[in-house]
Amino acid sequence: MLYAVLCYSDENVVGSWTKEEDDACLARLAQVQDGMDQKGKLGPVVRLLPTTAATTLRKSSTGEPLVIDGPFAETKEQFLGFYVADCDTLDEAIDFAKDLAKANPVQGSYEIRPLSIYKPSGLKP
């Protein structure tokens, strides 16, 4: 089954890393990803830019949808990125998230959510 692993963390803290810390963390995460990739189980890996770069389109009950700056929700943790992985069991997905958590000691959470529709496209970065 395909799972999305959604990453939530405080972008303030992540943004306070030095470049060296960030590079080191990405290198450790890459190792975890490689492990899944070699088993042919890794789908797209996405890191999002800070929420300050985001725009939200909110549907309104009447007329035109509203375009507003950023997600305004005052949450402590922001949605910072996600993985798609092919896992045989929920336990395997949880283990993948555990490995990710180990590679990245910043506080936060991983939401493990089964996919309903998945359409990989030919989009190249």
Place this chain on the structure above:
Amino acid sequence: MTDSAWIAAALAAARPQALSALLRYFRDLDRAEEAFQEASLRAIKTWPEKGPPREPVAWLVFVGRNSGIDQVRKTRRNVPLPADDILSDLDDAEADMAERLDNEHYRDDILRLLFICCHPDLPATQQIALALRVVAGVPTKQIARAFLVGEAAMEQRITRAKARVAANAVPFDPPDAVARAERLGAVALMLYLIFNEGYSRGHSDEAAARLCDEAIRLGRLLLRLFPTEPEIMGLLALMLLQHARNPARADAEGNLVLLEDQDRSRWNGQMLAEGLALVQKALRHGEPGAYQVQAAIAARHGVAQSAAETDWAGIEQLYGLLEALQPSPVVTLNRAVAVSKARGPAAALALVEPLGERLETYFHFHGVRGGLLLQLGQHAAAREAFNRAIALAGSPAEAAHIRRHLDRLAGLDDGKAGSA
């Protein structure tokens, strides 16, 4: 990353919020800083054991406030300090604090803390040093290195700046809309000063480049506090788009490489992407300002795959808009450069000549003018302009750049003499 590195990042992230809340409480910058310092030390001691608190900022404010009060008591009468275990059960207090320290409150607190640093009595370099030390928490040693002065001298500069701002306190009442907008404008300018201080030497000096990173970090903080201000989006975009080029701005010897000669594959793609996204977001507001327009210009350069593909006509238009928003001979000079690329050197020179009186002592004026005269084949006049420029060069890199023009000119004239 180890535990301690995570804690360091968490403390750095919490600093502006926690410190500005402590400042509101103690109304004294030194005491607030000491309290934050004390809370940080306890965090380093207790977080690895007990796990990080749910609300690190609230925890730091709470602990800092208590330790600050202890400090006051201790100096008044010699009562013993409460033991560390008082801190063991902070959860309820934390949640309570977090509720009261909502975003609205923080926003004015942090803005005030930043605004205190832009005191008009302070010279720009002191404003910058103070903001870096106090708000961003950059160690004095690092600031000193970035400013190319000794640590003791920088320490003294910061101490003096602090005394200055303490003597002339910024009111603690919540500001009204006008005062808030004024503060925001002053703070934005100061962040851009920090950025420029770093950018001017960042290509060859890592300590200076770090100032750019700090300015960007503070810019993101400011935008999180004022997420719908197009000029703050513009400022952050401008800093990101310029800093994105930093890896390509120096050659192997550390000499400055001009934009048109840069290897664009070395630009930082993430910063570029964030900057471009912010420019587009800002411009949707339809309230153009100087930062937004400058960011839009930087974005035109940022999306060009090569120097030859630059949209100079678009850039000329944007400089026209910038001239209307913020008239200055330097902006006109920049527009002239765009004009020369879009419509040729004659049209550009017509724009440049009238600026002579006001830009008499400006290096770039003579450099640009010399370049235009050279293109128009007026070699004697070009040489004169380049000689003026060299005399005004502010750095060896600037002088070297002009010297290359002069050498080229000499080569051209030799060639002509030879063929004659």
